[in-house]
Amino acid sequence: MTAQQGWPAPSATVAVRGRVTVPGSKSISNRALVLAAIADGPSTLSGLLVARDTNLMRQALVSLGVGITEQDGLVTVTPGSLKGPASVDCGLAGTVMRFVPPVAALADGEIAFDGDAYARERPMNVILGALRALGVQIEDHGTGRMPYSVSGTGSVRGGQVTLDASGSSQFVSALLLAGARYDEGVDIIHDGKPVPSQPHLDMSVAMLRERGVQVDDSQPNRWIVAPGPIRALDYAIEPDLSNAAPFLAAAIVTGGEVTVTGWPAQTTQPGGQLPDIFTRFGADVTLADGELTVRGTGRIEGLDLDLSEVGELTPVLLAIAAFADGPSYLRGIAHLRGHETDRLAALETEFNALGGDVTQTPDGLEIRPKPLHSGLFGTYHDHRMAHAAAVLGLVVPGLEIENIATTAKTLPEFPELWSALVS
Ligand SMILES: O=C(O)C1=C[C@@H](OP(=O)(O)O)[C@@H](O)[C@H](O)C1
Numbered sequence: 001m002t003a004q005q006g007w008p009a010p011s012a013t014v015a016v017r018g019r020v021t022v023p024g025s026k027s028i029s030n031r032a033l034v035l036a037a038i039a040d041g042p043s044t045l046s047g048l049l050v051a052r053d054t055n056l057m058r059q060a061l062v063s064l065g066v067g068i069t070e071q072d073g074l075v076t077v078t079p080g081s082l083k084g085p086a087s088v089d090c091g092l093a094g095t096v097m098r099f100v101p102p103v104a105a106l107a108d109g110e111i112a113f114d115g116d117a118y119a120r121e122r123p124m125n126v127i128l129g130a131l132r133a134l135g136v137q138i139e140d141h142g143t144g145r146m147p148y149s150v151s152g153t154g155s156v157r158g159g160q161v162t163l164d165a166s167g168s169s170q171f172v173s174a175l176l177l178a179g180a181r182y183d184e185g186v187d188i189i190h191d192g193k194p195v196p197s198q199p200h201l202d203m204s205v206a207m208l209r210e211r212g213v214q215v216d217d218s219q220p221n222r223w224i225v226a227p228g229p230i231r232a233l234d235y236a237i238e239p240d241l242s243n244a245a246p247f248l249a250a251a252i253v254t255g256g257e258v259t260v261t262g263w264p265a266q267t268t269q270p271g272g273q274l275p276d277i278f279t280r281f282g283a284d285v286t287l288a289d290g291e292l293t294v295r296g297t298g299r300i301e302g303l304d305l306d307l308s309e310v311g312e313l314t315p316v317l318l319a320i321a322a323f324a325d326g327p328s329y330l331r332g333i334a335h336l337r338g339h340e341t342d343r344l345a346a347l348e349t350e351f352n353a354l355g356g357d358v359t360q361t362p363d364g365l366e367i368r369p370k371p372l373h374s375g376l377f378g379t380y381h382d383h384r385m386a387h388a389a390a391v392l393g394l395v396v397p398g399l400e401i402e403n404i405a406t407t408a409k410t411l412p413e414f415p416e417l418w419s420a421l422v423s
């Protein structure tokens with residue numbers, strides 16, 4: 001492949017200044033869809049993300065028998081009786097491959113799951129094993145991976161299950177989201193190294209409680225969901241704060257100023273930690289009147305960051321750290337090896353191919369800033385690799401991004417929004 005085959009990342013001739021509005025959160029959108037699909041009546045969702053991951057979730061739920069209609073940007077989800085046979089394309093969406101099987105278990109009939117080639121590499125065994133322990137029949141040909149099928153009888157016994165969710169918080173969220181609809185509810189006990197992505201767990205619990213479900217998360221590493229209905233709820237989805245990260249990073253690496261509109265005062269999204277992290281990098285950050293403004297000060301400090309709670313922010317934060325005045329250490333993110341790609345390996349390879357000095361550690365990445373040169377940045381079907389490359393490209397002229405279209409996973413309009421902001 002030659003460098004000509006990539007998307008020419010705009011470089012910033014002047015400091016980036018502007019305002020951006022990003023579409024709805026992937027994580028909240030797909031939870032809202034799942035919960036609405038198994039609620040006690042129709043729910044209307046506003047601000048739902050339109051992207052590959054949410055489209056796959058919608059298709060999955062429709063194929064199970066859920067009604068989904070759309071008018072004037074509002075999406076109405078009407079629960080139906082869940083039935084197989086059906087097949088579900090998970091693409092590369094963790095939220096689809098982990099959150100839908102516990103719902104499919106409530107269907108009557110066989111639901112087959114498959115996805116992109118790399119989806120077969122993403123860890124699934126924990127959630128499949130947990131579902132089996134809760135009384136669900138699963139066929140995975142002994143692989144613990146995709147493709148698999150879930151054969152339901154219209155109800156799930158549920159009850160207590162012990163699992164190791166250190167590989168992904170989505171194993172816990174998946175059971176939380178459907179568990180109220182199981183006969184005995186679900187009592188999830190985590191046994192293993194710490195569960196990553198605490199904000200995403202909080203998001204699942206909060207969204208269940210908003211819908212009247214009783215969740216007891218008062219003990220560490222244990223979540224008890226009482227059996228009962230999930231109340232239908234009309235719901236507005238927050239903007240995706242993780243997808244806002246590259247735009248805000250543009251201000252930091254160019255010494256400019258970027259405002260993201262619609263920033264929630266309170267959030268369970270991991271991006272809620274961005275103001276603090278950006279401040280530690282040396283940026284000026286203001287949150288007022290529902291807008292977050294980040295101003296680059298011309299100085300970026302190398303940081304030692306535990307990103308275990310906010311792993312999905314890693315690629316963009318590494319791109320900022322590439323221009324810091326000292327080394328940075330990003331820790332607590334071994335589980336990123338099971339994301340859209342092995343993100344630790346991919347980031348190390350691609351940053352170093354531009355002349356960078358990035359090293360994988362057992363649980364993270366170290367970066368020692370060095371001048372970078374132009375080149376083609378591989379994205380490995382990973383939207384956040386593309387975001388990181390775009391941030392680098394502001395400072396590194398001639399950088400090209402392979403398969404920029406991969407950003408469609410969560411933000412199809414990324415190339416246009418980016419070009420409009422930075423050029
Ligand atoms: O539940 C969710 O919506 C997510 C949980 C996290 O997964 P991991 O805990 O596997 O990192 C996060 O990285 C992913 O982007 C979305």
Ligand SMILES: C=C(OP(=O)(O)O)C(=O)O
Pocket residue numbers: 092093094095312339340384
């Ligand atoms: C890890 C991610 O996605 P997924 O929901 O597919 O796990 C991500 O978006 O960074």
